[in-house]
Structures are given as structure tokens and as C-alpha cells.
Amino acid sequence: MDHDREPAHRKADPRLFHGLIEAEGRSYSNWGLHRTTRPAVYAEPSTYADVQALVRDTSRFPTPVHPVGSLLSVSSTFVNDGGTLVCLRKLDEVIGLERDPLGRDVVRVQGGCRLKKLNMWLQARGLEVPFQAEIGEASVGSVAAGDTKDSSLDGPGYFSAHVVGLTYVDETGALRTLTDHADGAAFHEFKCSFGLAGIIVECLVEVRPATLCRSSISIGAYATPEELARALLAKRSECDALLAVAFPHRLVSLFDQRTEAGAGAATPAASQPECETFRLAKRLAIQHGFDGVDVPQPEGIVCSRADLVNEYWRPTTDERRLDFQYYEHDITEVERVVSESYAFTKSFQERTGFAPSGFATYFVTRLPREKKPFGLYSDGPGVSFSFDPLTSNPAHPAWQDFSREYNELAIRRLGGRASPIQTQWLKSGDVTIPRRLARERFTTPYYAQFLD
Ligand SMILES: Cc1cc2nc3c(=O)[nH]c(=O)nc-3n(C[C@H](O)[C@H](O)[C@H](O)COP(=O)(O)OP(=O)(O)OC[C@H]3O[C@@H](n4cnc5c(N)ncnc54)[C@H](O)[C@@H]3O)c2cc1C
DSSP: OOGGGSOHHHHSOTTOOOSEEEOSOOOEEOTTSSOEEOOSEEEEOSSHHHHHHHHHOTTTSOSOEEEESSOOOSSGGGOOTTSEEEEOTTOOOEEEEEEOTTSOEEEEEETTOBHHHHHHHHHTTTEEOSOOOSBSSOBHHHHHHSOOOOOOSSSOSSGGGGEEEEEEEOTTSOEEEEEHHHHHHHHHHHTTSTTSSOEEEEEEEEOEEOEEEEEEEEEEEOSSHHHHHHHHHHHHHTSSEEEEEEEGGGTEEEEEEEEEEEEOSSOOGGGTTHHHHHHHHHHHHHHTTTSSOOOOOOSSEEEEGGGGOBOOOOOOTTSOOOEEOOEEEEGGGHHHHHHHHHHHHHHHHHHHSOOOSEEEEOEEEEOOGGGSOSSTTOSOSEEEEEOEEEESOTTOHHHHHHHHHHHIIIIIISOOEEOTTTOOSOOTTSSOBOGGGOOGGGOOHHHHTTBO
16 A cells, blocks of 8 residues: 555554553453453554554563454453553554455455444444344454354344454564455464464455344243253244244244345334334343343344344442353254253252353354364354353353353364354363463463464
């Protein structure tokens, strides 16, 4: 790019840091308030040059340097005691639409931009990214190099699949760009690197004309876990994408069956106020970890999925608030996973009196292995599902014991894959990240335990 035409966020002097620096020993917590870190320095860069400057200055910004966005993650992914925590929240511009060299329509967006802001920007222009998960606060940088899940319509179901180019600051402080068409394997590997290979400041995300979704919500009760498992598969086969919240210990499940409903960027007036009532109830249910909230069961409402992406208020420690664990399994394992999870949950409940509020079940379509070489969804073409226990109090000791023990079942016995940003209490060996993806400048002790 011609330097005179570069936008201001790219032009500043990469030797100087102009952003906010906090180095007085404060601690930072995640959304659920059950994980905290005390970095030596917390920095909020305002420009790409700020990110470059801080990566270069090892005395003022101690190693490791670790990027975060909205600090929503449930695991210790952001923990960086004594290091430099870099929050990208000020780099949150949606820069504009472009056509890339392969003729694809793409949006250029900064790494700290929240998904809800990006969705609304695209919706106003009649466009969308097929990934429209429940979470509107997650930042583009985090979901481009990290793990996500959504029961997407006509799309894979994880955000990074739509990222076709990215700009990042490497361990020397250089600003680098990778694209799928020019860099192939290096690009796809970078998207599996959780910030260990560099700090993402900008992404190119493929977009398509906005579509509408017809959603039907229902509840089913079953006599056995096997019947519940079969119902999940049957409900999925009746629609284009299924999200379920199963309550295996009660042998009940809530289903959101989604079907493509043609072109359109706005929820039709005919679906209001049902769609808005549903959105608000769903937001409250997720905010409160599905504890004590009734979700309405509209039949066949047509909506823009972008409207159903929600933002959640920052809870206090005495409030009910969502916490969860994530596990990926192949769809052929549905019956085994549901039955064994039922047996485990029942026996845990008999021993301790505790059972999770439910298990979120997403279905994600996998791409060829070259496009997702490591971590979740890296088994090549096929369909994965998740069976994710959730609760309303992340600090509850019984929930934490449940999660640790369930890790043994889901990862070790059932062969599920876990995520370093969406699965808690992981041990070395539960997740493997290739060592060659990790630069020393960016490797925290939390991530060091997973390198192989
Ligand atoms: C209420 C709630 C609902 C949720 N619902 C969903 C859902 O429906 N679907 C779903 O997939 N997830 C969901 N999540 C999980 C959430 O989307 C992910 O944890 C997401 O990564 C959070 O984004 P963040 O910006 O807060 O990341 P942070 O927690 O700030 O960072 C997480 C990690 O991302 C990496 N990272 C962050 N920024 C960068 C960068 N610029 N460059 C490189 N690496 C970076 C780092 O490894 C960092 O530790 C939910 C979470 C909550 C609390």
C-alpha cells in the first residue's frame, strides 16, 4: 500500500507507544469473574504501530505478550501473571468492503471489533457472515485465531472458516499479512495459533448476501438417553441447522430447528413481536446460565439471525451467569456421548446433589483438513457436534469438580476434542498445539503446557 494513502492506524511511528498503559499491579478478570490475572503491564494500543512498539520493547513490556479482546473466555487462556496483557478493544473499526483477487466479497475489519458491531454493520449493507453465534461480544481477533461454534445455516459453523486474510504483528514487531490464496498452509496454520504466532490487528472476512432463517422451537421428553440421542439426530434431519439444549438427567431437550428462508437482511414485521420476545428471553437464559428462565416456543418465526446475536451485561459475583465446557465429537458418536453423559451426570448428582443446567448441542460442518489443520474440526470433511455442560455459577465447587471429572470422560474415554479457550481445567495432553506455531515472545505458561 502507498504510505501516503495508508489510514492513520497504520501510519504512526512503530517505535513509540501512544496507547493506554497500566502497570500498577491491577488484576483483570474474565466475564464470569471466576478467573483472574495480574499482569506486570496491561496495554490498550490505539494503532497498529502501538502493537508493534510494545512487541519490540521487551524491557517496558515484559515477555510473554498475550492478546485479548473482550475477556469473555471461560478458561485460563488470558492468564498472564507478570507478563504483558494486550487488549485490542480500541482497534475496533469496520474498515470497509472489498473484492479480493479471487473475486470474493470481503469485509476488512480490525481485530478488536465485536461480532455484534460487525454483524450490524454488514446487516445495514444487506450482507452477512454465515457464523451468527449467540455471542455478540467476542472480538474478531480472538475468533479468527481461536475456537468457536455455531449451528450455522449453509456454512461450516466456526468463525475462522470465513477469514480469508489477516494482518498481524509478529514476534519482531513487523506488520505481516497472510491470505489463503497467497500463503496456503501458513495462513491456515496461523488461524489455529491462539495468538502464539502473532497478534491479529486486522482480518479480511468473506461475506455473502444476507439471508433469513425460519426457526421453530420445541421441547421433547424421552424415556431413555438413547431415545434422546435419536431425537437429536431426527430433529436435525428435519431442518437445515439444529441447536439443542439437552437436559439429559431429566431426559428432556429444547430444540431450535433452523431452515433457510430466502434472501433478506431484516426480520419481517410479520414475525414481530415474537422474534423480539424470543431474542430477549434467549438473552436472559444465556446471561443467567439457563437457571430459572422460561424460553418461549415460537413456531416458524422468520428472522434475521443477525438480530438474534446478543450482547450480555457484565455480571457481579452474586448474579447467576453462564459458564460452560466445550467438547467436539463426531456425529457418529451421538448415542454413545449422550448415554455416557447421562450415566455420568446421574451418578454425579446422586453423589453430590449437583447437575449442570443443561448441555448445549451445536452441529458444525468440517472442511478439508488443509483448511483446519489443527485443533477443533481438524478431522477433514464431516459433521461434528458438541455436548457442552453449562451452569449458572462458575465459582460453584461442585460444578468445578463436575467439569474436571467430565473432562476425563469426554476427552479421554469418549475421544472428544477440547478447546484451550472454551474448555476449563485442561491438563497437559488434553490439547496439543504444534510447537512451531508458538513464538517465545507470545507463549504464556498456560499455553506452554499444550505445546508438542
Ligand atoms: C455469555 C457467553 C456466551 C458465549 N456464547 C458463545 C457461542 O455461542 N459460540 C461461541 O463460539 N462462543 C461463545 N462464547 C465463548 C466466546 O465466544 C469465546 O470465548 C471468544 O473467544 C471470546 O472472545 P473475546 O474477545 O472475549 O476473547 P478473549 O477472552 O479476550 O481472548 C481469548 C483468547 O483469544 C486469543 N486472542 C484474543 N485476541 C487475539 C488477537 N487479536 N490475536 C490473536 N489471538 C487473540 C488469545 O488466545 C486469548 O487468550 C460465549 C461466552 C460467553 C461468556
